[in-house]
Structures are given as structure tokens and as C-alpha cells.
Amino acid sequence: MIDLIKRHRVLVTACALLAALAVLLTLRFSNPNTARWVDEVLHAVAYPFQAGFSGTKSGASNLVGDYLYLVDVRQENERLKLQVKALEEELNHYVNASVQFNLLREQLRFLEETPERKVFAEVIGESVDNFHDVLLINKGQLAGIHRNFPVVLREGVVGRIQSTTATQSIVETIVDLRHRFPVTLQRTRERTVVKGTGGGLEIQAPDRGIVLGTGDGLRLDRIRMLADVQKGDRVVTSGLEGIFPKGLLVGTVVSVNREKHELFQTAEIQPVVDFRKIEGVFVILKERRSVDFPMFSDR
Amino acid sequence: MKVLVHGVIGVLGLWLQSTVAPSIAIAQIRPNAMLLTLIVLVLRWPSPWLFVYGALAGLALDSFSHGMLGVYAISFLLVALATRVAGDAIYENNLLSSLLAVFAMTVLHGGLALAIFKVLDAGTPWWWWMMTRVIPEGLYTAALAPLFFLAHEWLERRLRWGRESWEM
Numbered sequence: 001m002i003d004l005i006k007r008h009r010v011l012v013t014a015c016a017l018l019a020a021l022a023v024l025l026t027l028r029f030s031n032p033n034t035a036r037w038v039d040e041v042l043h044a045v046a047y048p049f050q051a052g053f054s055g056t057k058s059g060a061s062n063l064v065g066d067y068l069y070l071v072d073v074r075q076e077n078e079r080l081k082l083q084v085k086a087l088e089e090e091l092n093h094y095v096n097a098s099v100q101f102n103l104l105r106e107q108l109r110f111l112e113e114t115p116e117r118k119v120f121a122e123v124i125g126e127s128v129d130n131f132h133d134v135l136l137i138n139k140g141q142l143a144g145i146h147r148n149f150p151v152v153l154r155e156g157v158v159g160r161i162q163s164t165t166a167t168q169s170i171v172e173t174i175v176d177l178r179h180r181f182p183v184t185l186q187r188t189r190e191r192t193v194v195k196g197t198g199g200g201l202e203i204q205a206p207d208r209g210i211v212l213g214t215g216d217g218l219r220l221d222r223i224r225m226l227a228d229v230q231k232g233d234r235v236v237t238s239g240l241e242g243i244f245p246k247g248l249l250v251g252t253v254v255s256v257n258r259e260k261h262e263l264f265q266t267a268e269i270q271p272v273v274d275f276r277k278i279e280g281v282f283v284i285l286k287e288r289r290s291v292d293f294p295m296f297s298d299r
Numbered sequence: 300m301k302v303l304v305h306g307v308i309g310v311l312g313l314w315l316q317s318t319v320a321p322s323i324a325i326a327q328i329r330p331n332a333m334l335l336t337l338i339v340l341v342l343r344w345p346s347p348w349l350f351v352y353g354a355l356a357g358l359a360l361d362s363f364s365h366g367m368l369g370v371y372a373i374s375f376l377l378v379a380l381a382t383r384v385a386g387d388a389i390y391e392n393n394l395l396s397s398l399l400a401v402f403a404m405t406v407l408h409g410g411l412a413l414a415i416f417k418v419l420d421a422g423t424p425w426w427w428w429m430m431t432r433v434i435p436e437g438l439y440t441a442a443l444a445p446l447f448f449l450a451h452e453w454l455e456r457r458l459r460w461g462r463e464s465w466e467m
């Protein structure tokens with residue numbers, strides 16, 4: 001037996017490694033909380049590298065920019081052109097600053113208008129692969145941020161905190177394939193009433209569904225067949241999963257799919273947030289207890 | 300010594316994947332530099348133990364992408380084994396063969412990863428993602444393959460190891 005293992009040690013090791021990884025994946029999937037320490041250890045190891053890599057990226061581009069600038073400055077004939085370029089650059093900088101100022105002013109107004117305690121964080125990194133949609137932000141546990149805290153912008157919902165370290169956090173955006181949460185249609189939400197019918201009570205419930213991230217957008221699923229869903233309807237958080245506050249805007253319905261043989265309707269949703277342009281986000285600070293056991297798929 | 304060089308190549312691949320790949324994404328499609336380093340290593344230095352490097356590289360990518368731990372590790376391990384078998388059987392040391400190998404293995408990796416996602420969550424749109432993400436990623440990664448093969452050949456010359464010259 002031992003001879004056989006020795007003879008096929010490469011194959012045996014490969015199978016053993018594959019089995020170990022499959023067990024890790026199964027453990028992680030079947031009970032996310034039991035094997036979370038493995039994630040936490042690996043993420044803790046990976047964070048400094050990831051942050052360092054992000055730093056080298058900006059450092060390298062600055063270095064290259066500085067070097068080219070210095071070489072060009074030496075050339076007398078180019079000086080005036082460079083000055084014009086520099087002024088254009090400066091103008092561009094001021095325009096950028098002005099745009100950023102307006103954006104931040106809008107966000108600040110949002111911060112003042114809403115009652116929840118929030119922390120503003122800058123986005124410093126993004127997904128490294130094509131299958132996940134996450135953002136790396138520059139605030140972590142030291143700022144009071146913990147796992148499953150909601151992340152929002154003035155426009156609407158961005159995602160939830162997936163993991164944190166002392167100074168950084170990972171935001172899983174709502175368009176990520178793993179993300180799903182219950183929502184309500186804003187137009188029909190107002191009809192949530194309980195009314196007497198003489199013989200008993202009749203409940204008119206709001207039209208609800210579950211939003212699923214599709215990687216590049218959102219799909220609204222599990223809407224009952226009789227629900228009144230129309231193109232242009234605004235979709236808001238229902239608050240049922242215990243993460244997002246009730247009534248935050250998620251997106252608008254762009255098309256409705258109603259097949260007679262299906263049990264539920266589905267709809268495509270245009271997210272209200274443009275995930276490619278996010279520079280900063282707000283993390284809503286909550287009581288940790290209220291988000292430890294959320295009613296949603298927490299993977 | 301080879302383990303050290305593999306480690307350095309792995310860290311370099313990870314650095315390229317987390318900094319350069321998002322910057323050169325075309326229509327949100329990033330090339331897979333990490334996988335490219337694995338394929339080049341397996342094809343150029345066909346050690347029977349490179350699947351271990353594959354599993355570790357996959358685990359690192361799992362951690363950096365903040366996905367479910369083990370998905371990329373399993374797919375990288377299987378891709379390393381498949382590349383080794385294909386490398387011995389049909390790989391020739393030239394441009395066309397390298398491009399085809401990288402494209403095929405990137406598609407295999409994407410297909411495997413999506414299949415695992417599909418097993419874990421039936422709602423994963425496997426075909427749609429294969430057409431819109433995996434195949435473009437395969438094409439993009441294959442387009443960058445010559446750079447990696449040439450860089451690797453340069454490294455081989457410096458270290459005086461490895462195979463014969465790569466033919467353009």
C-alpha cells in the first residue's frame with residue numbers, strides 16, 4: 001500500500017489537496033460562520049499586500065510622471081508648451097476639484113439629512129477578477145465598521161461590508177453575484193393596509209421580491225404573479241433582511257418578464273448607483289447585535 | 300532555488316493581477332495574470348509538483364478577490380494538471396501553440412470556477428457568463444501571453460535553466 005502511494009505520490013498528493021480544498025469550500029458554504037476564521041486569517045495576510053500593491057501602483061505612476069516632466073523641463077524649446085500644458089493641467093485640476101466639491105457637498109447634505117450615524121470612506125481598490133464585484137475602502141474597525149454594516153450613497157444602496165481589518169474594509173456591492181436581499185416596490189408599498197371586510201380582515205400587501213446581483217446589473221425575482229409591476233417602478237429596500245434601513249432606493253424596473261407557466265414574475269432593474277464611478281461611500285454604523293444574524297444568504 | 304523563483308513569480312503575478320489588471324481592463328474584463336504565470340510555468344518548466352503552486356496561487360487569488368475560499372484554488376489546481384497533460388501531449392514551443400494553450404486553459408479555468416459557483420448556487424447564469432466574461436477574458440489573456448512567454452524565456456537565459464528558445 002505504502003509502495004503504491006510512493007509510486008503515485010504526485011497523483012495521491014493532488015487528490016488529497018483537491019479533497020482538502022473541497023472540504024474547505026463545503027465547510028465554508030454549509031456554515032459560513034464555522035470556517036470564517038480561515039477567511040479572516042487569509043484576508044489579514046492578504047490585506048497588507050493588497051494595500052501595498054495599491055500604493056505601489058499610484059507611486060509608480062507618480063514616479064513615471066515626475067521623471068517625464070523633469071526630462072521635458074530641460075528642453076528649452078519645450079518650456080512654453082509645457083507651461084501651457086501645466087496651466088491646462090491646473091485648470092483641469094480646479095475643474096476636477098470643483099466637480100468633486102459639488103459631489104461631496106451633495107453627499108454631505110445627505111449625511112446631514114438622514115438620522116443614521118455614518119462614516120465616510122474613500123474607495124482605494126476594486127475587484128481583481130471578473131467574477132466578483134467588491135470595493136476596498138480606507139476605513140475599518142477603528143472607525144466602528146463591522147461585518148454586514150450597510151454601505152450607501154445619497155443616490156441609494158451600494159452594498160454591505162463583507163470583511164474588515166483595523167483600517168480597511170471590503171464592500172460587497174449589490175451587483176455582486178452572491179448578493180441578494182428583499183425589496184419592495186415603492187409605488188405599491190403605500191397600499192400596505194389592513195382593512196375590515198365585514199366578515200374578517202383583508203390584507204393588501206405591498207409587492208415584494210428578492211433582488212439578485214447579476215454581476216453587471218440587478219434582477220428582481222420572486223414577485224408574485226398577481227403583483228402590479230411596471231416599467232419605471234422604483235425598487236426600495238424592505239428592511240426585512242436586517243441589514244439595510246427600510247426605504248433606501250435600489251433602482252428602477254427596466255423590463256418585466258411574466259411567463260404564464262412560471263410561479264413568479266421577474267424584472268430587470270437598473271441600479272441607481274453607477275458602480276464604476278464610486279469614489280467614496282458612507283457606511284451606516286449600527287448596533288452590532290442587529291446585523292450579526294441577518295435574514296439573508298450570508299456567504 | 301526553483302521554489303524561491305516560483306514564489307517570486309507568484310508574488311509578481313499577484314501584484315500584476317491586483318494593480319495592473321484592473322487598470323488595463325477593457326469593458327470591465329480583466330486579463331488573468333495569475334493564471335498566465337501558472338500556465339507559462341507549467342508549460343516551460345513542467346515540474347510534476349506545480350499543481351501545489353497552482354493551488355496556492357488560486358488560494359491567494361481567492362483571498363484577494365474576496366470570493367469563496369477554495370473556488371479558484373480548485374480550478375487552478377485542475378488547470379495546472381490539465382496544462383501538464385496537454386503540455387506533454389500536444390504543446391509545441393511556438394506562438395500559435397502558446398496562444399491556443401493559454402486561451403483554452405483560461406476558458407477551462409473560467410468554466411470550472413463557474414461550474415463550482417453553479418453547484419453552490421443554482422442561479423448562476425453559467426452560459427451567459429461563459430460568453431460575456433470567460434471567453435473575452437480568455438482572448439485578452441491569450442493576447443498578453445507572448446509577453447509572459449518572452450519574459451520567462453529571458454529569465455531562463457539569466458538563470459541558465461529550462462527549455463529551448465520560444466519560437467515567434
